[in-house]
Amino acid sequence: MNLKAESNQKTKNNTMKNIIIIGNSAAGVAAAESIRTQDSKSKIVMVSDEPYFAYCRCLISNYLSGSIEEKKLTYRDEKFYSDNRIELLLDKKVERVDVKKKKIVLAEKQELLYDSLIIATGAHASMPKDLKGTNKRGAFGFRTIKDTNDILELLPMSHTSCVLGGGLIGLKAAYGLKKRGQDVKVVVRSGRILSQVADDKAAGLLLSRFQENGIEVLLNTGVSEIIGNGDVKAIKLENGKVIGTSIVVVGKGVTSNTKLVRDSDVKIDWGISVDEYMRTNIDNIYAAGDVAQGYDLTTNSSQVNALWPVAVEQGKIAGANVCGASLKSKGSFGMNSVEFFGLPLISMGVFEGDYETLVYYNKEKQVYRKLVIDKGRIIGTLLLGDIANSGLYFHLIKEKADISKIQDDLLDTNLSYARISDFVRQDEKIYI
Amino acid sequence: MKKLYYDVSKCLACKTCEIVCAVGKSASKELFSSITEDTKPLTCVKVKDAQGKNFPIACRHCKAHPCVDACIAHALSYDAKTGRVLHDKDKCTGCWMCVMVCPYGAIRDNKKLKVPVRCDFCADTDEPRCINACPVGAIMFLEEDELESREQSKNKK
Incomplete structure (x- = not known):
């Protein structure tokens, strides 16, 4: 199908739609924002099974430790929903999606019709089946x-x-x-x-x-x-x-919240399968964030990368495409930045396996830096103790850049954007 | 929306921009007293050499601004009106997601203060301090179309 032609047609057809976003976290919020940058008319309804405005889920451990207060967890406040004319349904669980009738069914049989649906239901903490007693208080x-x-x-x-x-x-x-x-x-x-x-x-x-x-x-x-x-x-x-x-x-990982489409024709694997446009196999239904399973460009396989930045990017793409754009994801990959007891770690993509590696290790300074290389491109990196230049590696991974000519310089502390710029797409001019 | 551009043919890597930047980020804004401040001010711009030339690099406030998308604390935001990426240090938790995704490597981690070190175009003044400090005029703060016309006239020469 000629997607461009289809999308142009959609853009011209500037009618008001009913858009439902199930989920009110990273992907859902990004989708809503993305929709509003292109479409001020359509109705947006967001449904969340939690009773809060969108919050910084990744920071609950900071809240647990006491380093931030609960109210500081707010990611988008009331003003966001009113400014963007979003109808927000909180504390409502979507029981199922009726794909044929294009409606969602909430608890107590409340039903809402949609023209376009974005499923951004996230994931929940996995409970191992063979572990007894997980329902006890505590x-x-x-x-x-x-x-x-x-x-x-x-x-x-x-x-x-x-x-x-x-x-x-x-x-x-x-x-x-x-x-x-x-x-x-x-x-x-x-x-x-x-x-x-x-x-x-x-x-x-x-x-x-x-x-x-x-x-x-x-x-x-x-x-x-x-x-x-x-x-x-x-x-x-x-x-x-x-x-x-x-x-x-x-803390045994997370499982995508796919239950609402389990009895529908929406294709599910670990998560809801999406293509690079964040489309599911059903017309007008998109999925984004921790519930979505898509292309992982470092492992070259289909994965759920349940990560905040991935969710935001996917939400943005889904939102834009609902409005008739044809934004494409290059694919996601594992990416985490954490710090424990003063030791920062950034991990991206593939970090072990039968690949060529470049390694720097300094025991005294507690610095360990490793790049994993496959067929002339970086497919992953681990940076412990010194996270400088991690964004450059991120860029090279995402662009699938051929780094064979600069391989010797990659772990050099003098590495800079100038050194890699010839090997990646240059979005903006900096130097003349 | 003005942005910083650098004329690589001029830059001598004297690093005056780095010093002026760090002093500008200090409490006293004075070179000598800033050195003795408890928390040493850090420069947002860094000059690095590659292939025999010198390349200053600082936050571009780029159109893609992946740092804003990656920020798990909503401390970074993009102001579409001014084209600037804003940072709210009260919200920042120093998680370094922004450092992780900056395609220019222009955000560094201030380990002591747990906030990113990144150029804010000297938000406390009218213009970035580095422009006038550069002794060879290698740093420019221009609108995109100004840059184009400058380049054209340069090419004509």
Whole structure:
């Protein structure tokens, strides 16, 4: 199909549409903003199953640790919705999407019709099926303001907190709980922390920081059960040992919120499958953010990259395309920036595997920098302790730039945009 | 919407721009007293050499501004009217997402203050201080069309 021709036609057809966005976080907000830059007429309804204006989900660990207040989590306030003439339905769960009748069905059978639908329902904390007792009071996922408030409420009654999982969510929770004076134990099934974002070396250096700061990390340790009579009392390890605790945070990754389309013709894999225009397989239905599964340009496969910047970009694209544009995503990739106990880590794309690597390591300075190269292009990077120039690597990864001519200079501290500019698309002129 | 441009044929990497920038970001705005300030002021512009030439680099306030999209705290925003990327340090948590995605490598991490170091075109004055400080006139603060006409006249020469 000639997409350009189709999009031109749509742009001309400047009629008022009913646009529904399900979800009110990074992707949903970006979609709404994107729509309003091109279309001031159409009706926009946003539906969220949470009771808050959009908030900075990534900062709930800062709220847990006490470094910021709840009210500072606001990402878009009331004014945003009124200025953009968005009808906001809060605390409403969308039960299902009726693709044929082009309507969404909310709880209590409330129905809303749409011309275009953007599904930006995000994800929820995964609860392992083989783990018993996750419904007890004191066992939490760590995803929402509510989760955080529930944890904070229990803190005065708790001495020890256990975190299950050594991923970013788990470790951020552990960090926050430690800052609140809890005795924190992190229980990790695999042999290292951060296995999704760091290699052995980086993970090892970060692990030392956690241990030095009084957080106990149990590696190669499975948990079979959360024990308690209503309230959490302990966790039982697979080796039979029992650890007394009243707070358990389950940080076992996230699962896309696809339930609302599970019985429809919308194609789902781990998430809702989208193409580079953020279109699902059904006309007029788009998906963006943590619920969407699309092309990952570093692994060259289809992935859910449940990350804030990815969600914003996808939301923008979906919003523009609903208005008849034909914006294309180049694809996403894993990208995380975190700092624990003064040691910053930036991880992008592929960070280990059977590839050529460039490595710099300085033990005294606790600096570890690694670039992963496949067929003359960077497909990933790890920067620990010194994150300078990470944006340049980001750019080279995203542009799939051929770096063979500058490979020797890439880890040089003198690397600059000037050195890479011949190998990437130059959006703006800087030098004459 | 004026932006900073650099004439690479002129730049000698004297780094006067770096010094003036850092002093401008200090509390005292005076060279000698700024050196003794508790928190050392950092320059937003950096001059780097590549292939025998010198290239100053600072935040472009670029049209794409991926830093704004990546900011998880809504501390960075884009003002479409002025074409500037604004930073609210009260909201900033120093997560370095902006550093991670800046395609120009023009945002650095101020480890001590936990805020990004980036050019704000000297928001406290009328014009960026580096323009007049540059002894060879390599730094220009121009509208896009001004740049084009300058380039054309340069090419004619």
